Amino acid sequence: MIMNLLATLLAALVTLPIGFIWYNPKVFGTVWMRESGMTEEKAKGANMVKVFGLTILFSFMIAFMLNQIVIHQVGAVQLAGGDPAKALPSFHAFMEDYKDAHRSFGHGVLHGVIAGIFFALPLIAINSLFERKSWKYILINAGYFIVSLGIMGGIICAWK
Structure with a gap:
């Protein structure tokens, strides 16, 4: 089997430290809060177990699909x-x-970044445009996913 479950799980978990850095107030956190309309009060009122639990689940789903994108041998097995x-x-x-x-x-x-640019960026941009969000908001969120998908893709592809 080509998919490495441990690599997929690690790739899913890597989104958390990347997010902690990316959305830190000293990086993009302050601008993101302003552009998203998030306040300290709203942030403190969230059920963080639910937020992080679902983040890990959704990140695992993304990592699962990245296996199909970053490992070319998967196509041969499918054929x-x-x-x-x-x-x-x-x-x-x-x-x-x-x-x-x-x-x-x-x-x-490389393939993770391509997926980020051609999947994550358009998905975020489409929703954000209808929600009347700024380009700063779009680029901050898309940038996070481009970096995350790149690192995730690297982990998945390299770990045999």
Whole structure:
């Protein structure tokens, strides 16, 4: 199996420290609070167990899908019907030739960043435009996901 559950879980958890840094008042936190309309009172009134629990769940869902994007060998397994044991000999020869091709941290970062730019940014921008949020708000949130998806992709791709 190509997906490494431990790498996927670690990739999901990495969003938390990135968020702590990204949304820190000394980085983008103050601007984000102003642009989002968040106040200290609202922030203190949140159920943080729920917020962090759901953040980890949603981050795991993202990491799960990143496996399909950053590991090219997944496509070969899908072409073989999803079960390598039932695949033709040509599949096994292909996988032997290309077993670790493009399996590096840097390659995963590249594909994670591309996913951030072409998936996260448009999703955030579309909602934010309808909510009449500023471009600062859009770029701060999209930037967080571009960085997070890059690091997540690197972890997933490099950890065999």
